Amino acid sequence: MFMKKKSVVLLMLAWFFGATGLILGLFFEPLWFARSGSLIVLFAVMSEYSLLHGELNRLYARLEKVDADMDMPDLTPSKWHLKKVWLSHITMVLGTLIWGFGDLLL
Numbered sequence: 001m002f003m004k005k006k007s008v009v010l011l012m013l014a015w016f017f018g019a020t021g022l023i024l025g026l027f028f029e030p031l032w033f034a035r036s037g038s039l040i041v042l043f044a045v046m047s048e049y050s051l052l053h054g055e056l057n058r059l060y061a062r063l064e065k066v067d068a069d070m071d072m073p074d075l076t077p078s079k080w081h082l083k084k085v086w087l088s089h090i091t092m093v094l095g096t097l098i099w100g101f102g103d104l105l106l
Helices: 002-027 030-064 079-105
Strands: none
Touching: 002 030, 002 079, 030 079
16 A cells, blocks of 8 residues: 555655755755755655556556457556656656755745
């Protein structure tokens, strides 16, 4: 059960550290915002890996059940999975920009 939600938890952690870094950057030192970008990217990459690993496991499990005389089942990922993939990509790009230019943005 946790494996299915692992990518969502990791994305939530990425956005949590981004918000925390923004608050610390606004009230204390702008470098905290830039440094939080590294954690954003770290958790987004971990989420991306989790999504890829989970999808490959599901694909292999479904392919093992296919016999030679059966039609090929629909192996496309769900729309929810694709949305999580795009959110991971966007989080990685934003985290990289924050990591590189976060102190200058504040």
